[in-house]
Amino acid sequence: xxxxxxxxxxxxxxxxxxxxxxxxxxxxxxxxxxxxxxxxxxxxxxxxxxxxxxxxxxxxxxxxxxxxxxxxxxxxxxxxxxxxxxxxxxxxxxxxxxxxxxxxxxxxxxxxxxxxxxxxxxxxxxxxxxxxxxxxxxxxxxxxxxxxxxxxxxxxxxxxxxxxxxxxxxxxxxxxxxxxxxxxxxxxxxxxxxxxxxxxxxxxxxxxxxxxxxx
Ligand SMILES: [Zn+2]
Numbered sequence: 001x002x003x004x005x006x007x008x009x010x011x012x013x014x015x016x017x018x019x020x021x022x023x024x025x026x027x028x029x030x031x032x033x034x035x036x037x038x039x040x041x042x043x044x045x046x047x048x049x050x051x052x053x054x055x056x057x058x059x060x061x062x063x064x065x066x067x068x069x070x071x072x073x074x075x076x077x078x079x080x081x082x083x084x085x086x087x088x089x090x091x092x093x094x095x096x097x098x099x100x101x102x103x104x105x106x107x108x109x110x111x112x113x114x115x116x117x118x119x120x121x122x123x124x125x126x127x128x129x130x131x132x133x134x135x136x137x138x139x140x141x142x143x144x145x146x147x148x149x150x151x152x153x154x155x156x157x158x159x160x161x162x163x164x165x166x167x168x169x170x171x172x173x174x175x176x177x178x179x180x181x182x183x184x185x186x187x188x189x190x191x192x193x194x195x196x197x198x199x200x201x202x203x204x205x206x207x208x209x210x211x212x213x214x215x
Contacts, residue, residue, distance in 0.1 A: 015027050031084075049089070051201050054175075054176070054202035055202075059202065062201060066109075089197075093195065102136055159191045169199055
């Protein structure tokens with residue numbers, strides 16, 4: 001049943017080597033290790049869950065989804081994300097949402113990879129995705145260096161569709177500086193949503209840590 005979620009049978013989804021499952025034993029071990037070490041992080045009162053380090057094969061998967069437009073990957077990524085989430089959690093928040101992209105930006109790319117991930121997670125959990133947030137386009141943001149990003153992300157989001165204040169699971173593709181997570185928290189808590197959990201595929205890690213963990 002699991003293998004049917006993945007695009008190619010007998011090929012590891014992560015490293016592309018031959019295996020008799022959707023993920024080879026090396027990648028499985030690496031992910032288990034990473035998720036134990038870095039899979040859950042608390043920021044203020046909120047839990048952030050990470051599935052993979054933003055690194056090597058995991059970075060390629062995200063790149064292929066985002067720029068290679070290989071949206072078929074999202075299904076397998078969603079599965080790994082849920083699996084990681086339930087290792088640390090037994091309860092699922094009531095609403096399922098995602099980090100939005102500016103409308104122009106999304107039009108340019110043709111899709112928002114975080115929404116696609118949320119939709120696939122929704123399919124697996126039998127839950128609708130809620131378009132809770134919107135984002136203003138800020139062309140500068142996409143060309144900026146990390147130092148400027150924090151400033152530009154501030155005030156870029158707003159509530160699209162306020163409703164009953166439920167707990168929310170927010171899906172995102174990758175966390176680099178954390179500016180987007182902070183802005184998402186700011187907007188949602190300002191609008192009365194104070195039970196937030198993040199589920200993020202990739203987490204940017206320091207190079208020296210990666211060398212210690214994965215050498
Ligand atoms: Zn593998």
